[in-house]
Amino acid sequence: MSKLQLNIVIVGAGNVAWHLAKELQKKEQNIIQVYNRSVESAISLSRRLKCDFTTRIEDLYRDADLYILTVKDSVIEEVSASLNLKNKLVVHTSGAIEQDVIKYDRRGVLYPLQTFSKEKKLNFKNIPFCIEASRSEDYNILMRLANLLGPMVYNINSHQRKVLHVAAVFACNFSNYMYMISDEILSKESIPLDILHPLIKETASKIAKHQPKAVQTGPAVRKDKSTIDAHLNYLNEGDNYDIYKILTKNIIAKNNDEL
């Protein structure tokens, strides 16, 4: 098979564009242009990539092989329609949005299942890619492209991707929020969150080998009422109290299922 080398336009200049476009360049793909409505982000990304940029839809290069939309979920449909392309493959990178909001015949999805922050470097080998396309030729292009980026490439349709995204919100966004509450609680006592890092890492790595249910620990799963009451008493009403209560109730209920 000949080497894959695509001319790519990146639409949007947020966190995903920042990391993904750079990695595509490393894998010898040609990023020929960045399009973004606001000029600051467009310039900053085009400098990073040493490629052209535009903020005007009229100036979009219309001869690329692939258009990767990295814009906010809420504007994917509108932005993709405004590109006004003919017979070009247009994909978005969102976990939440159906492939079919893209109204071109050649459409698809290249969803990197990872959390992106501009300041944090990512190893692309650790990013699963979920791909989908309306045509099998385009699916193959995306598969080859994703395989350049990393070893974990999954064929995931729009429905599965939506479910995956809900699950990812729990596993990533909400677990990070649990860390944030911990941090809040500890900072009142001037204890640094560092002391919990080993525990947090161990908890996350345990589930590589065990079902989460099998390794659930803590006062709730032990139904240790006096500790639970002492914790609730310490939290003393408020939002974290409510969260502690509902999660504890559910852990107890789920672990009674099978008794």
Add this chain to the structure above:
Amino acid sequence: MSKLQLNIVIVGAGNVAWHLAKELQKKEQNIIQVYNRSVESAISLSRRLKCDFTTRIEDLYRDADLYILTVKDSVIEEVSASLNLKNKLVVHTSGAIEQDVIKYDRRGVLYPLQTFSKEKKLNFKNIPFCIEASRSEDYNILMRLANLLGPMVYNINSHQRKVLHVAAVFACNFSNYMYMISDEILSKESIPLDILHPLIKETASKIAKHQPKAVQTGPAVRKDKSTIDAHLNYLNEGDNYDIYKILTKNIIAKNNDEL
């Protein structure tokens, strides 16, 4: 300073005893006896340690240097009183219980801030130890012992330890519960949780360098109402719906604080 070598009785034979006692042996401490009320666990731990065991309080060795209570929080007070010791250092290993429930003059706490499951091996280098003692000589003994086990030893009093334990419930037990919900959601679509491991690991490792608040991602922090509604719609009432709702509400509220 002379080498620390203590004669130790382990009281209780659960997960903490299983790992901690073995590690103490590796560090050349003498585990002279295991005491546990139920005979099966007592035998199984004493086999692992190749040491004596008893299930009868009358047969407890009363000449050890240190008694480590690894029993359930709810029975620490009662079990420690029943030991009937004189001028011996008695410590518990709990995050939730005050030092002073131990009614001996020489009392303390050796709290390993980690999640223990029998089946999962632990590297003790990754376990912070929180220590406390009623007397400074005993504090020094515990500090030397903890330093044998790992490099992270913290001086944490009973109040701080309680707060730390509340924070650990969020950071560990509740984040594991988030993984469990993810697993539940994915299994309905026959998608293995493996696909989320990289995301879970990245989320946990991010906070080694960043405040959790600074790296919060997802629809809630973006106030992406249409994704949130789609997710709630998919969850379709039930417990996970309620949890999604309360966590999303709180993430939005906390991130509006500073606007």
